[in-house]
Each structure stands twice: as C-alpha cells, then as structure tokens.
Amino acid sequence: MKTILITGASSGIGAAIALLYAHKGFMVFAGGRSQERLADLAVQHENITTFSCDLTSKESIENLSLNIPALDILLLNAGSCEYINDALNFDGDLFARVMTNNLIATGYCLDAWLKLVKPNGQLAITSSCASFLPLPRAEAYGASKAALTYLAKTLAIDLKPHKIDVSVINPGFVQTSLTDKNTFKMPCIITADQAAQYIFKGLSRKSSEINFPKRFTYTLKLLSILPSSLWKYLASKMEKGA
Numbered sequence: 488m489k490t491i492l493i494t495g496a497s498s499g500i501g502a503a504i505a506l507l508y509a510h511k512g513f514m515v516f517a518g519g520r521s522q523e524r525l526a527d528l529a530v531q532h533e534n535i536t537t538f539s540c541d542l543t544s545k546e547s548i549e550n551l552s553l554n555i556p557a558l559d560i561l562l563l564n565a566g567s568c569e570y571i572n573d574a575l576n577f578d579g580d581l582f583a584r585v586m587t588n589n590l591i592a593t594g595y596c597l598d599a600w601l602k603l604v605k606p607n608g609q610l611a612i613t614s615s616c617a618s619f620l621p622l623p624r625a626e627a628y629g630a631s632k633a634a635l636t637y638l639a640k641t642l643a644i645d646l647k648p649h650k651i652d653v654s655v656i657n658p659g660f661v662q663t664s665l666t667d668k669n670t671f672k673m674p675c676i677i678t679a680d681q682a683a684q685y686i687f688k689g690l691s692r693k694s695s696e697i698n699f700p701k702r703f704t705y706t707l708k709l710l711s712i713l714p715s716s717l718w719k720y721l722a723s724k725m726e727k728g729a
C-alpha cells in the first residue's frame with residue numbers, strides 16, 4: 488500500500504486530496520488543527536489516519552505519537568491567508584503570523600518528515616499563483632508563497648541525488664474557507680474536488696510545477712512578464728475597481 492502524508496487536510500483542498508488518495512488505495516496520514524473536522528474526515532474512509540497539531544510549534548510536531556512508515560508522497564499544504572489592508576501602517580504582527588504559518592511551519596514539517604520519504608518518492612509544497620507577481624494587499628501572503636516556491640525549487644535541486652522529486656503546486660482561486668472571506672471577484676474559481684483532481688494528475692506525472700486552472704494561471708504568467716511599471720499601473724486600477 489502506498490502512503491501519503493498531507494498537512495492542511497482538515498478542510499478545503501487538503502481534505503479533498505486526502506479523500507481522493509484514500510479512494511485511490513493510498514494509506515493517508517491527514518493533519519490539521521481542528522479535531523472535529525479531522526474526525527469528520529476520518530469517518531469517510533478507513534484508509535485515513537488523522538493527526539491534530541499546530542505546525543507552527545516544532546515541539547508539537549516532535550511530540551506527535553504517530554507511527555508513520557516510509558512515505559511515497561509528503562504533501563505540505565497547510566496555510567492561511569491574511570491581507571495587509573493598510574500598507575502605510577504596516578502590521579508587522581500580521582506579517583509575522585502569515586510568514587510563520589506558511590513558511591516557517593513548512594520548515595518544521597520538512598525537519599520532521601522529509602527523511603521519511605522513500606527514494607523515488609515525492610515532496611509537494613502548496614504555494615499559490617499569487618507567487619507569480621505582486622498582487623495588491625498580498626505583502627504577507629504573496630511573500631510567504633514566493634518564499635515557498637523558492638524553497639521547493641531549491642529542494643528540487645538538492646534532493647535530486649536522493650531520488651526525491653519535488654513539485655510546487657500553484658492553485659488559482661479555489662472555493663474553500665480561505666477564499667470564503669474574500670469580498671472581491673475571484674475569476675475562474677474552482678471547487679476543492681476539482682483542485683484535488685488537478686493535483687492528483689500533476690503528482691502522478693511528477694510534474695515540477697502544478698498550475699491550475701490553466702486559463703487563469705496562463706493569464707497571470709503572461710502578466711508577470713509585463714514591465715513592472717505597467718503591472719503597477721494595472722494592479723492599482725484593479726485595486727480601485729475591486
């Protein structure tokens with residue numbers, strides 16, 4: 488039986504991926520913080536073992552009493568989003584919170600679990616297409632995701648001799664509790680189940696970048712090659728129209 492460990496699996500994209508892999512016959516270790524949501528997930532498939540842990544605490548990860556066997560896939564997907572609504576009165580605590588939750592916690596997960604990935608196994612990190620170009624109010628979220636992309640791409644080089652493939656996952660908008668808070672228009676939004684299908688397909692192919700939905704991510708990639716002054720102009724127009 489193949490094994491996958493997924494963080495951020497108590498809701499949204501992670502929960503949908505956990506269920507999909509369980510249905511595909513994988514043994515799934517699914518992490519989150521909410522014990523209630525994890526219990527709801529565990530009852531949906533016998534292949535799913537859940538664990539509750541705040542990944543910003545290295546000690547809590549180390550104290551987990553989990554009997555994790557060698558992993559075929561380690562998918563670090565947990566994350567959160569908060570916006571900087573007033574750039575001039577920059578909220579350093581918010582910035583630290585987002586960077587800790589999205590970036591530093593990923594480092595703790597790598598510390599704990601990367602060594603469990605088998606040769607010919609896979610590491611995947613959920614970044615975001617927000618990492619492609621600077622988006623309004625995304626000083627914290629976008630910076631954390633750009634750093635995760637860099638981290639994943641660097642690991643792809645350094646893990647090659649260990650025969651571990653690395654994928655960076657860049658979703659566009661996906662309907663989850665993370666985006667439920669957004670009050671602006673979210674073009675090309677898809678469901679968490681659709682996102683899980685894209686991720687499954689991408690990981691099965693061992694793609695180094697898993698970008699979806701294509702019509703949205705191609706548009707952002709194109710915009711990202713514009714001269715920065717032109718993008719700054721367009722982004723400020725976009726912000727005013729939001």
Ligand SMILES: NC(=O)c1ccc[n+]([C@@H]2O[C@H](COP(=O)([O-])OP(=O)(O)OC[C@H]3O[C@@H](n4cnc5c(N)ncnc54)[C@H](OP(=O)(O)O)[C@@H]3O)[C@@H](O)[C@H]2O)c1
Nearest residue numbers: 495497498499500519520521542565566615660661663665
């Ligand atoms: N939705 C989108 O449009 C979108 C787009 C691009 C990228 N992403 C990325 O996709 C990933 C999943 O997001 P989602 O949309 O599925 O959001 P979500 O439904 O809010 O799920 C976030 C998951 O991460 C877990 N989590 C967050 N902080 C954690 C922590 N400190 N310790 C342990 N678990 C933690 C949450 O656990 P609890 O709820 O149990 O606390 C939950 O399981 C995130 O990395 C997000 O940045 C999402």
